Amino acid sequence: MGRYFFISGCAVALLHFGGITSAEVLGAVVGFLVANHAVLVGGGLFGVLALVFASLLLRGGGFFNILYAMARVVYELVQLLLCAMSLAALVFWFDLGVNFWLEGGGTLALILYAWFYGAAFSLHVFDFNYPVKEALLSYSTLPFVCLVVIWLNGFIPL
Numbered sequence: 001m002g003r004y005f006f007i008s009g010c011a012v013a014l015l016h017f018g019g020i021t022s023a024e025v026l027g028a029v030v031g032f033l034v035a036n037h038a039v040l041v042g043g044g045l046f047g048v049l050a051l052v053f054a055s056l057l058l059r060g061g062g063f064f065n066i067l068y069a070m071a072r073v074v075y076e077l078v079q080l081l082l083c084a085m086s087l088a089a090l091v092f093w094f095d096l097g098v099n100f101w102l103e104g105g106g107t108l109a110l111i112l113y114a115w116f117y118g119a120a121f122s123l124h125v126f127d128f129n130y131p132v133k134e135a136l137l138s139y140s141t142l143p144f145v146c147l148v149v150i151w152l153n154g155f156i157p158l
Contacts, residue, residue, distance in 0.1 A: 022092055037107065051070070055122035090150070
């Protein structure tokens with residue numbers, strides 16, 4: 001999780017030093033989420049179901065390498081996106097006073113968690129010893145930790 005927060009932090013620093021404000025990023029992200037809501041939800045749910053069914057189908061056929069690589073890429077990418085969303089939610093809150101989870105990030109988080117659990121299931125299908133339990137627990141609590149930090153910020157006078 002640390003490497004994904006480092007990558008996300010580097011992206012935030014790069015945007016900051018590039019002169020792009022948090023308001024511009026929030027506007028672009030929320031605009032994208034609103035414009036593509038149906039595509040994201042429908043395509044995301046269809047994609048995760050296709051990944052899970054393909055892993056079950058290809059397991060029976062013995063094609064482990066192809067789908068293992070795909071499930072691993074999805075698993076790692078979703079972990080990066082969840083860390084980036086959490087860091088972005090904190091930046092938006094402390095910079096703009098906007099709760100990203102309520103502005104449109106909740107829908108994206110649900111889709112990402114569907115992909116995350118689907119990829120974890122696919123990895124578990126290929127190797128039942130694959131250590132997904134720790135990642136599932138830590139990444140599942142990540143939005144709640146962000147919301148607690150946002151909530152506690154209201155009690156601390158600045």
